[in-house]
Amino acid sequence: MATQTKKLTTTAAKLAHENLRIPGPVPLPDDILEAAGTQMINHRGPEYADMLARMTANLKTVFMTAADAYFITSSGTGAMETAIVNTLSPGDRVLSLTIGFFGDRFGDIAHAYGADVTSMPFPLGQAVDTAALARKLRELPGVKAVILTHNESSTGVANPLKAVAEAVHENSDALVLVDAVSSAAAMPIAVDAWGIDVVSTASQKAWIAPPGISMVTFSARAWKAYQASKMPKYYFDIAQYRDYLKNGQPPFTPCLSAMYALEISLQRIVNEGIENVFERHHAMADRCRNGAEKLGLKLFPDRRIASDTVTAIRVPDGIDGKALVARVRKDHGVVIGGGQGQMTGKIVRIGHMGWVEPAHVDGALQAIEKSIAAMRAGR
Numbered sequence: 001m002a003t004q005t006k007k008l009t010t011t012a013a014k015l016a017h018e019n020l021r022i023p024g025p026v027p028l029p030d031d032i033l034e035a036a037g038t039q040m041i042n043h044r045g046p047e048y049a050d051m052l053a054r055m056t057a058n059l060k061t062v063f064m065t066a067a068d069a070y071f072i073t074s075s076g077t078g079a080m081e082t083a084i085v086n087t088l089s090p091g092d093r094v095l096s097l098t099i100g101f102f103g104d105r106f107g108d109i110a111h112a113y114g115a116d117v118t119s120m121p122f123p124l125g126q127a128v129d130t131a132a133l134a135r136k137l138r139e140l141p142g143v144k145a146v147i148l149t150h151n152e153s154s155t156g157v158a159n160p161l162k163a164v165a166e167a168v169h170e171n172s173d174a175l176v177l178v179d180a181v182s183s184a185a186a187m188p189i190a191v192d193a194w195g196i197d198v199v200s201t202a203s204q205k206a207w208i209a210p211p212g213i214s215m216v217t218f219s220a221r222a223w224k225a226y227q228a229s230k231m232p233k234y235y236f237d238i239a240q241y242r243d244y245l246k247n248g249q250p251p252f253t254p255c256l257s258a259m260y261a262l263e264i265s266l267q268r269i270v271n272e273g274i275e276n277v278f279e280r281h282h283a284m285a286d287r288c289r290n291g292a293e294k295l296g297l298k299l300f301p302d303r304r305i306a307s308d309t310v311t312a313i314r315v316p317d318g319i320d321g322k323a324l325v326a327r328v329r330k331d332h333g334v335v336i337g338g339g340q341g342q343m344t345g346k347i348v349r350i351g352h353m354g355w356v357e358p359a360h361v362d363g364a365l366q367a368i369e370k371s372i373a374a375m376r377a378g379r
C-alpha cells in the first residue's frame with residue numbers, strides 16, 4: 001500500500017504535560033494509553049470472549065460480589081439510568097438522597113422515567129444523616145428504591161454507604177441503588193455484605209481507563225425487581241447483557257479501545273490487591289488534605305466525611321473562584337475543577353483517583369497557593 005501516513009497532532013498531544021487534576025477523566029500511564037491504541041478485534045470472536053470473562057471476574061473481585069456484573073458502552077450516567085429502568089415502574093415511590101449535583105441527577109433520571117420521587121436533600125458539604133433517613137423511611141410507606149451517590153464529586157463528600165444501606169434494610173424493603181461513579185475502585189464497596197442492589201460506575205474515574213465504558217452490579221433482589229419492572233428500556237435492558245454474556249459477547253458493539261485499557265487496569269487493581277488500592281487512595285487524600293491545611297487553605301467538608309478521591313477546598317474570601325481555576329491552569333499547567341451548580345466560584349476541587357503520584361497532588365496545591373498569592377498582589 002502506497003498510502004502516505006501523516007503524523008497527526010491531536011489537541012491532547014499538545015496538552016500532554018498538563019497536570020490533569022479533575023475528578024475524571026483521569027490521566028493514564030503510557031502502557032494503558034498504548035493499549036487503547038491497539039488494533040480492533042471481532043467483538044463476537046473468541047478473543048473478546050476470553051477478555052470479557054477475565055474482566056468480569058476481576059470486576060466482581062473489586063465489588064466483593066458473587067452477583068452479576070456487566071460492562072456497558074456508555075458514560076457513568078448510562079449506568080445510573082440502567083439502575084433505574086431495570087428495577088422500577090412508572091409510579092413507583094423512590095427516595096432520592098441527595099448531597100449535591102450528582103445526587104440531583106440520579107433523582108432527575110428516576111423522575112424522567114415516571115417514578116414518584118421524594119427528594120431528601122442534605123446541606124451541601126454534608127453527608128446523609130442515617131438517623132434522619134431511618135425516620136423518613138418509617139413515615140414514608142412503600143418506598144421501592146432508595147437512590148444515592150456514594151461519593152459526591154461536586155462537594156468532595158463521601159456518604160457512609162455501609163451505614164446508609166443498613167438503615168434502609170432495617171427500616172424498609174427498598175432496593176439500594178448507588179451511583180459509585182467516582183468511588184468504585186478507590187473506596188470499599190462490599191456489594192454482597194452490605195446488600196447493595198445495583199452499583200453504577202464508569203471507566204474514566206478511579207479505574208484508570210478512557211471514558212466510554214460503564215459498569216454495573218446486579219443483585220438477586222434487583223433481578224426480582226426486574227421481572228416486575230415496567231419502565232421502558234432497550235439499549236440499557238440488562239437482560240440483554242446477561243443473555244449475551246452467557247456466550248461471551250456484548251449485546252452491542254462495545255468501545256473496544258476503552259475495553260483494552262480497562263482490561264489492563266482491572267488486572268492491575270486485582271494484582272495490587274483491592275485493600276491496598278483503597279489504602280493508597282486514602283493516603284493520597286490525606287496528603288492532599290494535610291497539604292491544603294498546611295498552606296492555610298480551608299477544606300470544604302468536615303474531614304470525617306471528606307472524599308478519598310476528590311478534595312474540595314474553599315476559595316478564600318476576596319478571591320474569584322472561576323478566575324483562580326483559570327489562573328492555576330494558565331500559569332502552572334494544572335487543571336483543577338471549579339464548583340458546580342450552587343458551589344460555582346465558592347470551591348475548587350482537586351481530583352486524586354486512579355494513577356496519582358504525590359507530585360501531582362503537591363503540584364496542584366502549590367499552583368493554587370501561588371495563584372492566590374499572585375491574585376492578592378494584583379498581578
Ligand SMILES: *Cc1c(COP(=O)(O)O)cnc(C)c1O
Nearest residue numbers: 075076077102151153181182202
Ligand atoms: C463523573 C460522575 C458521574 C457522571 O459521569 P458521566 O460519565 O459524565 O456520565 C456521575 N456521578 C458521579 C458521582 C460522578 O463523579
